[in-house]
Amino acid sequence: MIPFTYTRAHDAAEAIRLGADAATKYLGGGTNLVDLMREGAERPGALVDVTGLPGAIEESQDGSLRIGAAVRNTAVAEHRAVRARYPMLARAILAGASAQIRNMATVGGNILQRTRCAYFYDGTVRCNKRTPGAGCDAIDGFNRMHAILGASAYCVATHPSDMCVALAALDALVELEGPGGRRTIPLTDLHRLPGDRPDLDTVLGPGELITAVVLPPLPWAQRSTYRKVRDRASYAFALVSVAAALDLAEDGTVRDVRLALGGVAHKPWRAERAEQMLRGRPAGTESFRAAADAELAGAAPLRDNAFKPELARRLITAVLGELMGDAA
Amino acid sequence: MSINVNGNPVELPGDPRVSLLDLLRERLLLTGTKKGCNQGACGACSVLVDGERIISCLALAVQYEGRSVTTVEGLAEDGALHPLQAAFIAHDGFQCGYCTPGQLCSALGMAAEARRGLPSAVTADLEADSMPLTRDEIRERMSGNLCRCGAHNGIVDAILDACAGGGR
Numbered sequence: 001m002i003p004f005t006y007t008r009a010h011d012a013a014e015a016i017r018l019g020a021d022a023a024t025k026y027l028g029g030g031t032n033l034v035d036l037m038r039e040g041a042e043r044p045g046a047l048v049d050v051t052g053l054p055g056a057i058e059e060s061q062d063g064s065l066r067i068g069a070a071v072r073n074t075a076v077a078e079h080r081a082v083r084a085r086y087p088m089l090a091r092a093i094l095a096g097a098s099a100q101i102r103n104m105a106t107v108g109g110n111i112l113q114r115t116r117c118a119y120f121y122d123g124t125v126r127c128n129k130r131t132p133g134a135g136c137d138a139i140d141g142f143n144r145m146h147a148i149l150g151a152s153a154y155c156v157a158t159h160p161s162d163m164c165v166a167l168a169a170l171d172a173l174v175e176l177e178g179p180g181g182r183r184t185i186p187l188t189d190l191h192r193l194p195g196d197r198p199d200l201d202t203v204l205g206p207g208e209l210i211t212a213v214v215l216p217p218l219p220w221a222q223r224s225t226y227r228k229v230r231d232r233a234s235y236a237f238a239l240v241s242v243a244a245a246l247d248l249a250e251d252g253t254v255r256d257v258r259l260a261l262g263g264v265a266h267k268p269w270r271a272e273r274a275e276q277m278l279r280g281r282p283a284g285t286e287s288f289r290a291a292a293d294a295e296l297a298g299a300a301p302l303r304d305n306a307f308k309p310e311l312a313r314r315l316i317t318a319v320l321g322e323l324m325g326d327a328a
Numbered sequence: 329m330s331i332n333v334n335g336n337p338v339e340l341p342g343d344p345r346v347s348l349l350d351l352l353r354e355r356l357l358l359t360g361t362k363k364g365c366n367q368g369a370c371g372a373c374s375v376l377v378d379g380e381r382i383i384s385c386l387a388l389a390v391q392y393e394g395r396s397v398t399t400v401e402g403l404a405e406d407g408a409l410h411p412l413q414a415a416f417i418a419h420d421g422f423q424c425g426y427c428t429p430g431q432l433c434s435a436l437g438m439a440a441e442a443r444r445g446l447p448s449a450v451t452a453d454l455e456a457d458s459m460p461l462t463r464d465e466i467r468e469r470m471s472g473n474l475c476r477c478g479a480h481n482g483i484v485d486a487i488l489d490a491c492a493g494g495g496r
Binding site for chain 2: 001003004005006008027029030031034035038047049051074077078080083084087090091094095097098099100101103104233234235
């Protein structure tokens with residue numbers, strides 16, 4: 001690890017003042033950044049620790065929930081309002097990493113974690129995310145874990161977060177603060193598809209800091225869940241995961257639905273096409289499957305992950321069926 | 329700048345690159361805490377910080393200023409093994425022993441999490457008030473601690489014996 005300076009920020013303004021330099025990185029729990037620094041994939045000259053920034057989980061009058069960026073992953077999954085009103089989020093977080101890592105990791109750090117593509121970590125192979133223009137050895141390499149949607153000729157890496165899949169499905173907003181002021185954007189607009197600049201994971205500007213995540217009110221998300229398929233029962237990254245919420249009308253049609261996929265793309269993948277197809281349609285295996293087919297129509301599997309499109313289709317169909325419950 | 333390790337105040341390193349794990353092992357010579365993968369994949373370096381389990385390999389020591397760390401060396405009291413340590417012996421919860429210090433610290437943190445009602449990925453009712461430690465619950469909650477010898481059955485038995493009854 002190259003030498004760096006370490007400073008602890010006490011509020012967002014101080015963090016942004018200290019973090020304005022391009023060679024500076026914000027540090028959360030360290031569970032990804034410290035690892036990347038050890039591997040040389042990240043080489044910041046300065047770290048600004050933002051784990052001490054104020055921010056809790058606050059319930060607003062309008063029914064929304066505001067979660068400070070420094071809140072630990074465990075605290076989000078444990079919060080009573082999250083468990084009761086946004087079960088897909090609690091389940092997504094509990095499906096990620098290990099209990100020790102969830103105790104360390106912050107919400108902001110989880111969102112900004114980088115891909116687990118082994119070629120990104122390995123300094124002896126080509127990676128456009130690590131060195132722009134170098135080429136990508138994953139595209140013709142071992143790519144079982146890699147993307148099937150929205151990838152490019154430059155990068156086939158996936159975003160590894162489980163939490164973000166649920167946040168994408170819930171229309172979560174991300175509050176940002178930077179040298180240029182404050183702004184709020186949808187989480188689904190924060191992460192980028194790789195295109196020809198896979199070194200840029202997000203649309204964050206220099207020195208911009210995530211200060212909070214806001215979950216808008218969504219009463220019917222009480223009927224929501226998260227299912228993750230992986231190579232072992234626990235403590236592994238997703239092959240494919242699904243976050244889903246289902247709102248059924250009295251007549252058995254889909255009044256509304258939320259659907260997002262993990263493990264398939266460079267960003268948490270909101271399945272808008274499938275959602276659009278399902279609204280107003282009779283709920284049931286046939287329509288669930290048709291919607292899944294439409295969402296995966298553009299899938300472009302690689303040598304080792306041709307199983308993913310069908311796995312994603314089955315997972316979407318099964319999870320929506322589970323949410324139908326007794327109405328099925 | 330200091331932290332507390334097993335009840336003793338300890339000066340923090342000047343170099344922020346030093347992990348909590350390396351501080352414990354290389355500078356304080358508390359070699360009970362093990363370095364397995366050094367990249368957050370095995371759990372051998374698990375310790376308790378203010379009662380919460382973390383992995384010490386990806387923790388920069390400077391981030392833990394003012395906090396209280398408990399390692400495996402801090403579990404026994406007055407020369408008597410912690411009941412969980414005794415249960416690991418009684419149930420053959422190890423073979424080579426390399427993962428054991430991490431398993432012990434992790435299990436104590438895990439038991440506290442379950443007591444305060446934190447659900448896990450296998451908990452059916454997220455809103456339940458109590459989270460009983462069944463075998464499936466223990467396996468899921470302890471999945472961050474790998475045992476390459478395959479002593480997991482004994483480990484689960486030991487944890488059930490020492491922790492599932494709500495003991496310390």
